[in-house]
Amino acid sequence: MLGWLDLYQHGFVHRDISIGNILKLKSAATAFRRDFSALPVRNLILPSSTKDIGSLNSFPELITAIENDKHRSIADIAYKIHKHAQEFTSGAGCKAIWTDGDMGEGMAGYFKRLAHDGTVSGTPQFMSKWFLNESKNKIQSPADDIESFLWTVSIVGCPFSGGQPKIGVDEGPIHLVEAGLVNQLQELGWNVKFDGHHQFEDIKYTLSSSSATASSPAAGTDSDTSTTSNHWDPPIGILKNPRLVSRVCEEVAKVVSGHAKKGELPLTLGGDHSLAMGTISGTLDAHPRAGVIWVDAHADINTAATTESGNIHGMPVSFLMGLDGNHQAFSDFNKSNSPSLETPFAWIKPVLKPSSIVYIGLRDVDSGEKKILKDNGIKAFSMHDVDRYGIGKVVEMALDYLNADNTNPDEVRPIHLSFDVDALDPSVAPSTGTPVRGGLTFREGHYICERIWETGALVGLDLMEVNPSLEDDVSVKQTVAVGCSLVRAALGETLL
Numbered sequence: 001m002l003g004w005l006d007l008y009q010h011g012f013v014h015r016d017i018s019i020g021n022i023l024k025l026k027s028a029a030t031a032f033r034r035d036f037s038a039l040p041v042r043n044l045i046l047p048s049s050t051k052d053i054g055s056l057n058s059f060p061e062l063i064t065a066i067e068n069d070k071h072r073s074i075a076d077i078a079y080k081i082h083k084h085a086q087e088f089t090s091g092a093g094c095k096a097i098w099t100d101g102d103m104g105e106g107m108a109g110y111f112k113r114l115a116h117d118g119t120v121s122g123t124p125q126f127m128s129k130w131f132l133n134e135s136k137n138k139i140q141s142p143a144d145d146i147e148s149f150l151w152t153v154s155i156v157g158c159p160f161s162g163g164q165p166k167i168g169v170d171e172g173p174i175h176l177v178e179a180g181l182v183n184q185l186q187e188l189g190w191n192v193k194f195d196g197h198h199q200f201e202d203i204k205y206t207l208s209s210s211s212a213t214a215s216s217p218a219a220g221t222d223s224d225t226s227t228t229s230n231h232w233d234p235p236i237g238i239l240k241n242p243r244l245v246s247r248v249c250e251e252v253a254k255v256v257s258g259h260a261k262k263g264e265l266p267l268t269l270g271g272d273h274s275l276a277m278g279t280i281s282g283t284l285d286a287h288p289r290a291g292v293i294w295v296d297a298h299a300d301i302n303t304a305a306t307t308e309s310g311n312i313h314g315m316p317v318s319f320l321m322g323l324d325g326n327h328q329a330f331s332d333f334n335k336s337n338s339p340s341l342e343t344p345f346a347w348i349k350p351v352l353k354p355s356s357i358v359y360i361g362l363r364d365v366d367s368g369e370k371k372i373l374k375d376n377g378i379k380a381f382s383m384h385d386v387d388r389y390g391i392g393k394v395v396e397m398a399l400d401y402l403n404a405d406n407t408n409p410d411e412v413r414p415i416h417l418s419f420d421v422d423a424l425d426p427s428v429a430p431s432t433g434t435p436v437r438g439g440l441t442f443r444e445g446h447y448i449c450e451r452i453w454e455t456g457a458l459v460g461l462d463l464m465e466v467n468p469s470l471e472d473d474v475s476v477k478q479t480v481a482v483g484c485s486l487v488r489a490a491l492g493e494t495l496l
């Protein structure tokens with residue numbers, strides 16, 4: 001921020017404040033800091049010659065924008081930064097420098113030019129909310145630079161287990177938060193938004209009341225959706241709880257996209273992995289160019305035609321891709337038997353191209369899924385690849401693959417990371433519904449998260465399938481702790 005302060009005091013906007021543009025110095029260098037003096041904004045931006053002032057004044061809107069409160073408060077903020085810097089860093093020297101000033105502009109010339117072309121610049125994840133939402137004909141100011149320093153993570157707690165039969169996975173997010181995740185992220189410097197876990201009870205209620213006249217008799221109870229089917233949500237083929245899963249994911253999609261569009265980073269805590277239909281739909285709604293890195297023991301790409309279990313947590317990727325096996329099953333579904341029952345998943349758009357996802361950690365892939373992966377040419381690094389190349393090379397290959405498909409080669413492609421805790425070996429994360437031996441070590445799992453954070457391209461994060469009802473207390477504690485530390489690693493915690 002000191003670097004920013006210097007730029008500002010010299011009358012510059014940086015216009016590309018992001019994590020990748022700070023170079024840390026190996027050892028602190030001696031730096032000379034001038035006394036603080038905030039020039040009135042008008043002086044900063046107005047060129048000295050009266051001729052130029054004349055031309056600038058011919059843009060009355062511009063003048064108003066420059067002189068409004070937002071811009072006056074920049075001087076205040078700058079002064080505060082200066083004060084804090086004096087307290088905390090006096091004698092500490094200069095520890096890092098700003099690079100990539102090629103988007104930077106001296107404010108005078110810049111304001112004049114922008115009045116004509118309305119160009120904005122920056123790295124989307126760090127750009128100000130104001131820009132992301134209305135980038136047309138706006139003037140990028142030092143206030144937008146400052147906002148790039150503030151990172152908000154919005155925790156989307158999803159206590160949901162309807163995509164699989166074991167109770168307890170709905171307790172995952174509660175345990176992760178109780179273990180102190182909010183505090184831990186704040187300590188990493190994040191502004192954390194968390195207004196409690198989402199309640200999906202309303203969805204059950206609407207579904208059950210809207211189907212009150214359904215002809216099939218009650219087969220289960222409303223409170224136990226995970227093991228028995230409800231009269232308001234009978235299976236489609238062998239797919240369990242299809243309407244409930246669909247509605248919950250639809251809501252999650254809206255919430256995730258809402259956060260992402262505000263420039264926040266949505267962190268979804270599951271819950272079972274069917275929720276990724278919601279999280280990835282939400283991310284792609286806000287960042288259509290995003291690619292997905294799916295870390296998991298399973299491919300979760302079964303369709304209604306291939307699933308052997310009928311558990312929808314083994315299927316989310318197929319819905320996101322709009323694979324054929326699902327269309328067939330749903331068109332075969334005869335609504336006329338229960339006219340009051342809705343057809344689920346109609347809201348999901350096939351937003352995920354097969355070339356926009358990479359898997360890491362696979363080792364339990366059903367035969368139907370193997371065929372789907374092959375037929376669609378989907379990139380997957382199994383545990384065999386991790387053994388063969390090492391995790392470092394695998395993650396590089398995964399990132400290169402996604403970036404090769406980048407439609408805008410000038411920008412890093414945004415990344416959504418969907419991490420199923422069962423990607424880790426059961427000795428590392430035992431409390432999960434479908435553990436498979438031979439998984440990622442503690443370090444391999446963390447390395448993936450750390451490396452993705454380093455790219456500066458993370459725009460969405462899921463941590464799924466922590467089930468605190470399975471195994472003994474020690475295993476539960478261990479799994480929850482690993483879940484928290486994976487999230488921290490993905491959000492910037494480093495070993496040194």
Ligand SMILES: NC(=[NH2+])NCCC[C@H](N)C(=O)O
Binds near residue numbers: 300311313433465
């Ligand atoms: N998210 C998970 N844990 N998925 C496990 C899926 C297991 C199996 N392939 C199935 O479709 O039932």
